[in-house]
Amino acid sequence: MTLRPLFVTQVYESTLAGSAGFEAFNAELADACRMLAAEDQAGRLWCREHGYRGYTSYGSLTDLPVRMPEFAELKRHLDRHAIAYAKALNFDLARKPRLDNLWVNILKPGGGHTGHIHPHAFLSGTVYVEVPDGASALKLEDPRLPMMMARPGVQADAPEAERPFVYLAPQPGTVLMWESWLRHEVPPNAAKAERISISFNYA
Numbered sequence: 001m002t003l004r005p006l007f008v009t010q011v012y013e014s015t016l017a018g019s020a021g022f023e024a025f026n027a028e029l030a031d032a033c034r035m036l037a038a039e040d041q042a043g044r045l046w047c048r049e050h051g052y053r054g055y056t057s058y059g060s061l062t063d064l065p066v067r068m069p070e071f072a073e074l075k076r077h078l079d080r081h082a083i084a085y086a087k088a089l090n091f092d093l094a095r096k097p098r099l100d101n102l103w104v105n106i107l108k109p110g111g112g113h114t115g116h117i118h119p120h121a122f123l124s125g126t127v128y129v130e131v132p133d134g135a136s137a138l139k140l141e142d143p144r145l146p147m148m149m150a151r152p153g154v155q156a157d158a159p160e161a162e163r164p165f166v167y168l169a170p171q172p173g174t175v176l177m178w179e180s181w182l183r184h185e186v187p188p189n190a191a192k193a194e195r196i197s198i199s200f201n202y203a
């Protein structure tokens, strides 16, 4: 018997934690995120109006790599990861993936982000800065679910690639990327402290 794994969804996982000076760089990122949360009035208003428990710069700031050197350095790292991922996906690209947007997420305990996709981009991802004990994993969803009308559920010990939902638990420095059409979710943050991450889109 031969089984061919066709139409495979490749999720990219790497880390910044191995690079020289990572601890200091990660601490600078955390400080930069908290500074934005304290000073970005438009962002705080956006979070209040949209019921975001914590702070995100998503609705207010689109120029973080130009605005602050920490995010410029992060962009240099992420550009390399995006190129590696696009290559691994065998994409036939006329030019390098371009960072379209990058935004900060500080999730308070109990805060989450319901299932969504990222339109107008082709690669999306998140780099994790502070992940306290009990902090939310990233929940990924099988993109074929809407078409699985009569499909039985799978056994509890089914391999990861066969499950309808997969939870990836990040560490500080973890870089996760996926294709932007892949639905994902951040379940409520069960940690007692803030979970800090930075998300991004490549177009």
Ligand SMILES: [Fe+2]
Pocket: 116, 117, 118, 184, 199
């Ligand atoms: Fe997202």
